[in-house]
Amino acid sequence: MLKIIRHCANHLKPVALGLAAACTLMLGACTPTSITQGPLTTKPYPASARQPTNGAIYNVAAYRPLFEDRRARLIGDTLMINIAENTSATKSNASSASKTGSVNSSVTASFGSPVPRAAFNSASDIAFDDAAAANASNIFTGSIAVTVLDVLPNGYLVVGGEKQVALDKGTEFVRISGVVNPDTISASNTVPSTRVADARIEYRTNSRVDAALVTSILSRFFLSFIPL
Numbered sequence: 001m002l003k004i005i006r007h008c009a010n011h012l013k014p015v016a017l018g019l020a021a022a023c024t025l026m027l028g029a030c031t032p033t034s035i036t037q038g039p040l041t042t043k044p045y046p047a048s049a050r051q052p053t054n055g056a057i058y059n060v061a062a063y064r065p066l067f068e069d070r071r072a073r074l075i076g077d078t079l080m081i082n083i084a085e086n087t088s089a090t091k092s093n094a095s096s097a098s099k100t101g102s103v104n105s106s107v108t109a110s111f112g113s114p115v116p117r118a119a120f121n122s123a124s125d126i127a128f129d130d131a132a133a134a135n136a137s138n139i140f141t142g143s144i145a146v147t148v149l150d151v152l153p154n155g156y157l158v159v160g161g162e163k164q165v166a167l168d169k170g171t172e173f174v175r176i177s178g179v180v181n182p183d184t185i186s187a188s189n190t191v192p193s194t195r196v197a198d199a200r201i202e203y204r205t206n207s208r209v210d211a212a213l214v215t216s217i218l219s220r221f222f223l224s225f226i227p228l
Contacts, residue, residue: 036177036200040160041147042076071185072157077148079159080190081176083201085140092133099126140203144174156181159196173204 072079103122146161160177178196185191193199 034173034175034204035202036160036162036175038158038160038177039149040162040175040177042149071182071187071189072148072159073151073182075148075151078145078189079148079180079185080143080145080188081159081161081193081196082190083140083142083144083176083193085138085193085201088135088137090133090135092131094129094131096130097128100124140201142174144176146176152179156197171206173206174202175204176201 101124144161144163146159148157149160150158152158157180158178159180161175163174165172165174176193176196176199178199180191180196184195193201
């Protein structure tokens with residue numbers, strides 16, 4: 001009995017290795033690709049150490065300037081980007097061509113006889129029409145908090161951020177990166193995505209929706225040459 005078990009284990013080992021390799025590839029494929037550029041978060045520079053100078057009323061730890069601007073302006077600051085993307089495009093093309101021709105001929109006499117012997121008629125008509133149209137429409141709304149990654153010499157802010165939402169066994173990824181003009185940041189520390197330069201906005205998922213799409217592609221591939 002033990003020999004039979006060992007014999008079966010030796011034969012099943014390659015199958016198990018193959019399944020493990022396939023699972024590894026599938027898990028690696030579940031990581032969605034990204035179009036964003038650079039890192040998506042950073043930490044602020046450490047503040048220089050200074051001795052607290054507390055007074056009878058003034059306290060360094062609790063001090064907040066009355067007229068301080070709370071909008072993001074330094075590396076490590078955060079701000080909110082309201083995603084409001086609505087794009088549409090339409091493209092159409094049409095072409096046509098036609099050609100008509102005819103040939104008529106006859107033999108009116110044969111060896112001196114005035115009686116017509118044969119008549120030939122030929123006609124051709126060729127027509128070609130082609131038309132194509134393509135429509136695309138995309139709507140993407142939401143909000144995401146981003147971090148200031150760098151401050152350019154002109155004061156513009158390089159920002160980036162990522163948000164992951166796990167739903168059951170799938171995960172949704174929302175990523176964004178770009179350059180923000182500080183003048184477009186509102187008093188509530190928000191900026192619309194339409195005011196972000198060099199914007200890279202994406203929504204990815206590794207949920208079962210992608211698996212269903214792959215299954216559909218494989219089904220069409222195998223059904224293309226199966227006679228049933």
